[in-house]
Amino acid sequence: MSLSVAFLLALVFGAALGLAMRQLMGNRVRLGWSEAVLSGIVGSAIGALTISLIRGGYYREHWLGMLLSSALGTLIVMVLVGYFTRQPRPTAAELVAAGESARVEFKSTARCNLHTGQRDEKIEMVVSKTVAALANSGGGDLLIGVDDAGQARGLDDDLKFMKQPDLDRYELWLRDHLSKTLGSTASANVEVTFPLLDDTPICHLRMLGATRPVFLTPGKGQPVQMWVRVGNSTRQLGVDEALSYAADHWGRRRLR
Structure with a gap:
């Protein structure tokens, strides 16, 4: 040769x-x-x-x-x-300035129902749905403590439900919640930081695109769910849609 x-x-x-x-x-x-x-x-x-x-x-x-x-x-x-x-990752302030999109979502709270002032499991589950959807759709950012208008509310509404109202306890609760609902692997791939927005601490979750489907377990005895981003909204896929979506995005070998 x-x-x-x-x-x-x-x-x-x-x-x-x-x-x-x-x-x-x-x-x-x-x-x-x-x-x-x-x-x-x-x-x-x-x-x-x-x-x-x-x-x-x-x-x-x-x-x-x-x-x-x-x-x-x-x-x-x-x-x-x-x-x-590589491109520098945008800061929380830059993400807020750009507004919500297919890869960026704002949530006022992660635990507190602002209408009742009480802890709400449905709101906690919405956080898990959003994290799963972003991970399943190529990655993205979730900012907690920011309202739909992009104004910083901070985390005080959620911190009052912690035994010790500090950011370390907040992160521990958040990771434990994501681990229970999405699995330990998906939870470990979430980066959690607490940047200041208008001198107010918020929670910034950054997700990489998942290398295999991330499924949500809403509760004991309930079937798992698959969530994705469609535009700037979060949508649940039916069984057939989920299988087709997963095969298109990760290949059939990732479904084993």
Whole structure:
């Protein structure tokens, strides 16, 4: 096999490897499919050239080393491209200024019914539905303590239901609630922070796009539910819709 043919095979291998790595990394990298293919080709070429220079040329018995170096080169290039092309994540203030959207939702409270002033399990469940819907729809942000008009209400309405009304207890309750309703894996993928908005602390939940469907368990003995974002609203899917949606977004192997 000539050196030119070997390099051509390495480039084809790199393109396929770039696609495969992009699929495996999912939302952990901000790379489009075309960028992943180009990164695979460039990385594979660099890896193949490196091993050829080290070996003093290409020999048939070195094909495994060339493939491994191509894979390593592809991974390095993808990581570098992902790092230098990543966009800074918007702050809570920037999200509020932009308003609600398919990826951004505001909630005045997570526990308190503002009409009755009492704790309301339905409102708590709405938080879980929104988190699940955003995770199932590519990721997004939920801001608690912000009303529909984008005004900061803060967390005092919810904190009064805590034994100790502080933000640490609030986060512990929130994670425990999400773990019970969405599962520990989905809960662990939620980033929780407490930024200031107009000098008032709010709760900012940031969700990555889920790598497999996130289902909501509304209560003991009740069937699981699947929620997604449709525009700037949260919608429950029926069984057939959920299966079709999951197969389209994650592939059938993710449903096992």
